[in-house]
Structure formats: C-alpha cells, structure tokens
Amino acid sequence: MNSISEAILNNDHKQGRKSSEPPLVVSKCGESSQIVLPDATLGGTTVTTAVITIDTSKFCNPCTKLEFTSNIIGTAFAGALNFQVFKSCNNQQPLPIGGQFSFVVPVASLFANMFTFFVCDCNQCLNECCTYTVMVTVGGVNITGNVGIFAARLMATTADNPDLCC
Template sequence: MELYKAPKEDIERHNNNKCCDEHKYDYCCPKSPCAYPILFECAQGTGVDIPKLDSSKAFAPRSLGCVTIDTSCLKNPVVKFDFDSVIKYKDKENDQPTTLIFGLFKTCDNRQEIPCGTWEFAITFTNTPLQELTTSFNFTHCECNSCPGCCTYTVKIIDAISDRGDEFSVCNTSLSVMAKSGH
C-alpha cells in the first residue's frame, strides 16, 4: 500500500502560509519579525549616588540607563520617550541653588550619538543647617516623523552645579519608549 504524497506546490504553499501567519510582518522588518502598529519598550535604569558636589572640580557625566526600540517597520515614526526617577537630596548649610542637568541622547543603527534635549532639576533651601528632600523627577520627549531604524535612547546626568557639599542620589529610574507610524 502506497502512502499519499501531496504535490510539492501544496507543501510549499502550506509552509509559506504557516510562515506568513506566524511572522506576518517579516517582509517589513528583519530586525523585528513580529512588529505591531504600536511599539513599546521599557527598561529599569541604574541609580547613581553623587556625593558631596564641589564646584572646583569638573563633573563627570553619569549614565542612568538606556532603552532600545526598532522602528524599522514604521513609516515616519512618531516616538514618545518617558523618564521617571526619584531624587534624594541633602543640603549642607547652603542657601545657593543646586542643579542637576539631565540629558537624553539617541544612537540609531550604531551611528553617532545625537543629543535630544536637556532637563533641569534645581532646588534651594534657605538658612537651615541641614535639609533633606525626597521627590520625583521625570520628563517626556517627543519626535515626529523621525527616521526609521533601531535606536537606543540613553539618559545621563551631564552636569551637577553646586557651591559646596550637597549630596544627591538618583534612584528608581524607569525608561519607556512608544512608537507608531506617522502620516
């Protein structure tokens, strides 16, 4: 008794349909085989302690985390980036403002890092021997009709400005990015 063999064309069609069902957008984006109309990526960042700021020394930038999103499948991507954190601050007898400057940078398809913007956290306490504060800090950045590609967004503290002795801790950092096709 001979077993039935399906014609070669039927087998290929079945395999192609199965593949198309499982990887509907594969033709569009080899980097992301299962892209959707709206993309979302998120990451937990790293915290950083900034002990005793000294205005006489240059500040070394510190990275707080990064998140990567692949918008290769999207036409004229609209991208929204969100950063959230908690800042713990100690002021040692200082009535001058103390400032942290956060920078957002983007690197797409392993090319050069591009600055996207800066955001400032500033605080001043007046004539008190020691003050402590814990507060949230966040910012949002939007890009319309950006170029499609695989992009990594990185948040850094790029500068800290203080006259003397202030201490910061930036913790509980969270980064998220959403993207969809634009018009």
C-alpha cells in the same frame, strides 16, 4: 521584546498599508537604574541614568514618545542636575533629542522628590535600532551634600503614521 509588544507588533506589517488599517504601536519599558553623586562632585560630571533600545524596522514613519521618571533623594544637597536625552543609531555619534530638563535645589536640604519629563522623536533612523540614553550633568561648580537618582527608567511608545507611509 516582551509578549505584549510582540502581540501588538504585526509581523505582516508592510509599507504601503491601507490608511484604514490601525497604525502600528509598540510600548517598551527600559530597565530601572540608580546612581549616587557624593558631596563635592565636580560641575560638568556626566553620568548615564537610563537607556532603552527601540527597533524601528517594522515601521515606515515612526514617532516615539520617551518618558523619563525617577526618584531623587538628597541629604544636605544643594546644586543643579541637568537631564538630557540622546539618540544613537547604527553606532553613530549620539544626537540630543529635545532640550535639557533641570532639577535645582538652591539651599542644602534633605528631600525626596519624583522627577519626570518626556520628549518626542519623530526623526528616527528607519530600519534600524535606535538607542536612547538619558544623561545627567552636574550644573555649576560642585554639588553640596549627597544626591541619588533612584528607580530611573525610560519608557518608549512608538507609533506609525500609515498616512505618510509609501
């Protein structure tokens, strides 16, 4: 946790806060990552592009907005990349959060595009750490050309709704 997050996180936070108190809010940026998928990568190939872990132990009714951003660069690339966010709490099986987001290039091209999306998760595991992972799956049969996903990062903003706290 960085110093800004710690300053925002009130260590005296307890369930049953008065609704007149400001809601608890924490923002966190995941590490930047990158992957490269070479020519003829098989459809169905899945790789991790971004990961972030959120500690919800200080919240009584957390809701998290997850924002994914990346730069996608292709050389003679044609194909589909399907992005999906998954959540895992307490070493349980990962659960999908929101729908898939697709990046499709129908004709082999040279390009550099920014790709971003967000999802919200208001059904969190209380008093635990939740790990969110963005997975990318090659759609279709195979890709043509090479494609890289660079500066891939997941950012999370978690807020508490004190009106729904016990």
